[in-house]
Amino acid sequence: MKRISDQSFERELEKRLQELSSTEGLYPPLSAEVRNKYLRKAN
Amino acid sequence: MRTMQPNDIELLKSEQQSDAGTLARIYEEYSPAVFRYAFRLLGSLQIAEDCVADSFLGFLTAVEMGKGPQENLKAYLFRSAHNWIVDFYRKKSRLDIDLDDDFIDSFVNVEFEAENRIRVIETIKALDQLTIEQKEVVLLRYSEGLDNKEIAKVIHKTQGAVKALLHRATTSLQKELKYETNK
Numbered sequence: 001m002k003r004i005s006d007q008s009f010e011r012e013l014e015k016r017l018q019e020l021s022s023t024e025g026l027y028p029p030l031s032a033e034v035r036n037k038y039l040r041k042a043n
Numbered sequence: 044m045r046t047m048q049p050n051d052i053e054l055l056k057s058e059q060q061s062d063a064g065t066l067a068r069i070y071e072e073y074s075p076a077v078f079r080y081a082f083r084l085l086g087s088l089q090i091a092e093d094c095v096a097d098s099f100l101g102f103l104t105a106v107e108m109g110k111g112p113q114e115n116l117k118a119y120l121f122r123s124a125h126n127w128i129v130d131f132y133r134k135k136s137r138l139d140i141d142l143d144d145d146f147i148d149s150f151v152n153v154e155f156e157a158e159n160r161i162r163v164i165e166t167i168k169a170l171d172q173l174t175i176e177q178k179e180v181v182l183l184r185y186s187e188g189l190d191n192k193e194i195a196k197v198i199h200k201t202q203g204a205v206k207a208l209l210h211r212a213t214t215s216l217q218k219e220l221k222y223e224t225n226k
Contacts, residue, residue, distance in 0.1 A: 002223065003223050004222045004224055012222070014185045016162065016163075017166070017182070020083075020167070021079055023163060026163070030095060031092055034074075034092050035070065035074070038100060039063075039070070042103055043063045
């Protein structure tokens with residue numbers, strides 16, 4: 001067990017979730033098909 | 044973490060909202076975050092893409108009809124995705140199940156330092172122990188930077204309910220990640 005304050009744990013959680021979001025290659029890219037469908041409709 | 048910027052508010056209020064360039068910018072700005080959110084909650088690339096496509100096409104339809112978002116574009120888009128996901132689980136009767144296999148599989152091929160890899164896998168597994176609702180509020184709060192008021196709008200609950208969900212979720216995550224907080 002690692003001892004930590006509630007506030008520090010919130011910061012740790014935020015850091016961990018930011019790592020998930022920012023890790024390059026972790027998520028497959030959203031397909032161009034979705035983007036193209038949206039842009040066709042937007043035009 | 045990105046918060047609502049003044050130009051987003053201007054976008055919502057201006058006549059440019061239906062301009063093709065502006066609509067394209069909205070997609071580029073928000074679709075990656077909505078996709079991450081959907082992917083983590085749905086655990087499938089294909090299903091998450093369907094969610095993003097329907098959410099953004101629905102947004103365009105609303106704008107065309109003059110019923111687009113008036114006050115918070117980011118919360119509006121996440122709410123559309125939330126509604127889609129709730130509907131998906133309702134139809135499939137698949138509440139609180141683990142669908143993160145694609146997510147873990149995609150990670151296997153990522154070049155990444157071993158220590159960071161362990162941390163990321165730990166985080167994913169801890170998130171997996173949460174209910175869908177708990178996972179959703181944690182992602183919206185700590186990954187996408189929405190405040191409790193915005194989250195309440197996204198998931199159609201009161202701010203008190205959001206606070207309670209977050210409390211239960213963080214308590215569970217502390218345990219899963221082996222942290223002990225000083226009370």
